[in-house]
Amino acid sequence: YLAWRQVDCHINNQYNTCFWALVKSGKTEKEAHQALKGTSSKDKNKLLLQQFQVNYNDEPAMFRKGSTVYRDKVKTDDCGNPIKRTREAITVSNFDLIGPEFWENHQYILGEASDYLCLGGKEKYGYEYVKKFDNIHRLPYSNWTIVRISACQFDQFSLIHSFDKPNDETALRLMNACASLMMEQFPDIIFGYGFDNEYSFVFQEKTELYQRDERLIISSCSSCFTSFYMMKWKEYFPSKELVQPPHFQVEVSCYPEPRIVCDYLSRRQSECELFLPPKDHILN
Structure with a gap:
């Protein structure tokens, strides 16, 4: 599920980055949408680099990957000074969640389930299937x-x-x-x-x-x-x-x-x- 949300973050942000670059260059919003219609991720990267000298991979990770907030285990106080005991600190970061690396380094978050997540090595997760778990409850009609x-x-x-x-x-x-x-x-x-x-x-x-x-x-x-x-x-x-x-x-x-x-x-x-x-x- 989290990999799916991060993929959506990438798709939406890459499109918006291209769209607003085109608009700021003088195109109307309608023209910008039309220019991007049917383009692949590779096409958008090429457009940004060739027309605007922007390498999409150099954009801030917060834009491309979104943000993660979790309780990290640290051995520093709020000022960054070292302490003896491990404590939990609410941490905001911008990790890649599409592969297993984050979960390998933070196995305590999901507990025993992390062992299963790490079995796939460095392969990226499939995520489309999670949409099948979406249980929509619609209120009864004529009520x-x-x-x-x-x-x-x-x-x-x-x-x-x-x-x-x-x-x-x-x-x-x-x-x-x-x-x-x-x-x-x-x-x-x-x-x-x-x-x-x-x-x-x-x-x-x-x-x-x-x-x-x-x-x-x-x-x-x-x-x-x-x-x-x-x-x-x-x-x-x-x-x-x-x-x-x-x-x-x-x-x-x-x-x-x-x-x-x-x-x-x-x-x-x-x-x-x-x-x-x-x-x-x-x-x-």
């Missing part, structure tokens, strides 16, 4: 999708940022602003309801957002809401620094009838009125 977003460890977050208790009106207005931006970002959202540290969004029955791929819906909604919250923070709390980033979890439920959607929203509002904390499980 109303509800995405519920709620803050994690919000008691700690509100304490650190000195929110008023039991209700902080400014914090609630910030949540409402984020909800409004969500509706702008996702036109298929037809209704939203929120209180305290959560918001539920109802997507129209026939939504084709991300082809109803549950994973993409969850990740996109979570990242967007979090980004909106951080982006709007200074607007609502101009005198408070955001000292800890918010964390929002997402749950997805599907309901076949509008009546059940209404009952779901009634249930959420009843919890608001009773001031009960949200349950830490996926709603059925």
Whole structure:
């Protein structure tokens, strides 16, 4: 899988390097795309070298190979001074993952599995087959999708940022602003309801957002809401620094009838009125 991602990094970066070199030389974006259509990796290297005197292999490894982050075993402190005991240090580097060399030198990362990885000598790994493991879960059709977003460890977050208790009106207005931006970002959202540290969004029955791929819906909604919250923070709390980033979890439920959607929203509002904390499980 990791070899596959690194190959994609190389393919995309090599194309983009050629594309922007052509654009900066005076071609339109359409002309640049047309010039690169059907070209091989070798063709792109030749184009860069002959037209722009750029050796692609001399480009920074971070561009060509991407970045790796892992816990390395080191015998130095944070300042680089030698120490007696081995310790773990989070390390960012740009290694080649397509062959076994990295895994031979870092066998502790994958444990016993590294022995198997090293059997192939210096041969490069095959990687196309890993796509078969991609398990896409699509939400059922003819169902109303509800995405519920709620803050994690919000008691700690509100304490650190000195929110008023039991209700902080400014914090609630910030949540409402984020909800409004969500509706702008996702036109298929037809209704939203929120209180305290959560918001539920109802997507129209026939939504084709991300082809109803549950994973993409969850990740996109979570990242967007979090980004909106951080982006709007200074607007609502101009005198408070955001000292800890918010964390929002997402749950997805599907309901076949509008009546059940209404009952779901009634249930959420009843919890608001009773001031009960949200349950830490996926709603059925």
